[in-house]
Amino acid sequence: MSILDLTALQLGQKIQAGDLTAVQAAEAALEQIHRADPQVHAYLTVDEEGALKQAGRVQQQIEAGELKGHLAGVPVAIKDNLCIRGMRTTCSSRILNNFIPTYTAEAVINLEKAGAVILGKTNMDEFAMGSTTETSAFGVTRNPWNLEHVPGGSSGGSCAAVAANECFYALGSDTGGSIRQPSSFCGVTGIKPTYGTVSRYGLVAYGSSLDQIGPIAKDVSDCAAILEAISTYDRKDSTSIRREDTDFTSALAEDVRGLRIGIPRDYFGEGLNPEVRDSIMQAVKVLTDKGAVAEEFDLSLVEYAIPAYYVIASAEASSNLSRFDGVKYGYRAKEYQGLHDMYKKSRSEGFGPEVKRRILLGSFVLSSGYYDAYYLKALRTKALIKGAFDKAFSRFDVIVAPAAPTTAPRLGESLKDPLQMYLGDIYTISVNLAGLPGMTVPCGLDSQGLPIGLQLIGDCFQEKKIIRAAYAFEQSRKYQSPALACAKAGVSGVCGEAAGVQAGEAGVRGEAAGVQAGTADVRRDTGASGEAAFAAAGERSGEA
Amino acid sequence: MANKISDETIEYAGILAKLELSAEEKEAAKKDMGRMLDYIDLLNQLDTEGVEPMSHVFPVQNVFREDVVTNGDDREAILANAPEKQDGAFVVPRTVE
Numbered sequence: 323m324s325i326l327d328l329t330a331l332q333l334g335q336k337i338q339a340g341d342l343t344a345v346q347a348a349e350a351a352l353e354q355i356h357r358a359d360p361q362v363h364a365y366l367t368v369d370e371e372g373a374l375k376q377a378g379r380v381q382q383q384i385e386a387g388e389l390k391g392h393l394a395g396v397p398v399a400i401k402d403n404l405c406i407r408g409m410r411t412t413c414s415s416r417i418l419n420n421f422i423p424t425y426t427a428e429a430v431i432n433l434e435k436a437g438a439v440i441l442g443k444t445n446m447d448e449f450a451m452g453s454t455t456e457t458s459a460f461g462v463t464r465n466p467w468n469l470e471h472v473p474g475g476s477s478g479g480s481c482a483a484v485a486a487n488e489c490f491y492a493l494g495s496d497t498g499g500s501i502r503q504p505s506s507f508c509g510v511t512g513i514k515p516t517y518g519t520v521s522r523y524g525l526v527a528y529g530s531s532l533d534q535i536g537p538i539a540k541d542v543s544d545c546a547a548i549l550e551a552i553s554t555y556d557r558k559d560s561t562s563i564r565r566e567d568t569d570f571t572s573a574l575a576e577d578v579r580g581l582r583i584g585i586p587r588d589y590f591g592e593g594l595n596p597e598v599r600d601s602i603m604q605a606v607k608v609l610t611d612k613g614a615v616a617e618e619f620d621l622s623l624v625e626y627a628i629p630a631y632y633v634i635a636s637a638e639a640s641s642n643l644s645r646f647d648g649v650k651y652g653y654r655a656k657e658y659q660g661l662h663d664m665y666k667k668s669r670s671e672g673f674g675p676e677v678k679r680r681i682l683l684g685s686f687v688l689s690s691g692y693y694d695a696y697y698l699k700a701l702r703t704k705a706l707i708k709g710a711f712d713k714a715f716s717r718f719d720v721i722v723a724p725a726a727p728t729t730a731p732r733l734g735e736s737l738k739d740p741l742q743m744y745l746g747d748i749y750t751i752s753v754n755l756a757g758l759p760g761m762t763v764p765c766g767l768d769s770q771g772l773p774i775g776l777q778l779i780g781d782c783f784q785e786k787k788i789i790r791a792a793y794a795f796e797q798s799r800k801y802q803s804p805a806l807a808c809a810k811a812g813v814s815g816v817c818g819e820a821a822g823v824q825a826g827e828a829g830v831r832g833e834a835a836g837v838q839a840g841t842a843d844v845r846r847d848t849g850a851s852g853e854a855a856f857a858a859a860g861e862r863s864g865e866a
Numbered sequence: 867m868a869n870k871i872s873d874e875t876i877e878y879a880g881i882l883a884k885l886e887l888s889a890e891e892k893e894a895a896k897k898d899m900g901r902m903l904d905y906i907d908l909l910n911q912l913d914t915e916g917v918e919p920m921s922h923v924f925p926v927q928n929v930f931r932e933d934v935v936t937n938g939d940d941r942e943a944i945l946a947n948a949p950e951k952q953d954g955a956f957v958v959p960r961t962v963e
Binding site for chain 2: 420421422424425517518531557560561563623625626628629630632633640644647648649650651652653654658660661662664665666667669670673675678679681682683684685686687688689696698699700701702703704705706708740741756757782
């Protein structure tokens, strides 16, 4: 088994036990980045030198007994909208192309305190606006399960990096599903906690009343431990909540007896891919077999969540992004006449089309004459949606849902029609409007071999219930990696055990022959083995 | 399309947003915004009479603290990000004649 196949906590335990060092772990991750990232493009910045130095320091502290936790020495990737002092932070935007923060986000500081080794910054949709990571100004990220498909977004780089073993875990942010949807598309686990649980200090704001930072990892235990580490009260974030119940790892028990699961009928009707629906329902059956009680119900108001969300998020974005003016940091146009022209030209040249679209819409719905009709109407709708969830949680502990109507779409399909892309957020967006915790765990593969995620939604401050349900479900299903995550040639054993792929071979050929040929070779290698890999290969051959 | 976005409206939104749109971008923006507003008009089906607008899901109050400087002097690092600087200050186009 390669180091890369370990979960974050497994790696941390081995480092504590002295079986491995933090430096070895960082070297393994960096090597995998060299191998896989030319194809995947999950990273915008890789800080090789810094990571190795940090790993050396952390290792010394571990040996001195100063760092005893299981995240010490474990390499992490950080979404590029989280500031790290001295490390380029771009939000995947041209307007922040050369921005070097002078401070570090609180969530990242918390990880550093736990001994994390930061590998670099991951690609995302520009300012987190998008559902595919295709709106990045610095090129698309590809889905490690099938390079012709998107990883989802906006935390697509973070999720792809975890899936491709280019890090042991990552941080993302979730404004309308940006952790849960790409986690689903990439077959990894991600949590968006209750609003206010993780400090937003140092997170470049998009929709301030909706944004939350959360972990993305290979399994539920990792996510619980990481969330525990980053959940702290922070006076620098005025919406930070003082919580006493952030011992999330205490919920890692395989016990769902009596757990009341709600299945919202409105989430399982028209528009949901049947394969996704079947996979989710099978997951529910796993939980009820273990003693949970599931019942269908009508959540209501579902169709109003997307319009309300896009009014609120765009309004907040138009305000938040007014700070990008070409004065204190970021891009400034080369030619202009006077101050206002400088603002306008810098912003028009610096922002991409999706960001401009939302800033325009946001400015419009906040303008006098339209404020009541659009913005206040959306805030009233939000109150009703929150009420619908309150009602649901008086009956249920956990609500199950898909994370997206389909599995990962092909590259280039989604941006043609923005509204259609927005509709894909239907199952994730209400959670942000209502401030609820939600998480995604992988629950299957479709006939194309692309991952399907099960979304679990809890009431405010009830992360432990969804973590427990996710953990119990996870016991029935081993973590699967895409073939691309395979460790280096010559390393014993196989990666993506469930898929039964011959790791080294596929990897080497893929590299030598380039992406196209590599994919074809993977097909040949997997053809005779695991069902899942076979299905994936079939789809690829169809594309070739 | 029910919502016809006029040139004036896009011009106005552009001024508020501090964005300068090319003719092509303007046409696309008119179409996109019209479609989005059509969709957003779905909310009008909903009776929100008497419902308080909810800006935050939890009751949040102003958080006060003493006005004490806690961060160090980062002047050089902060100025290093400026597109134009001079004598320890940001340079902007002349605003007062």
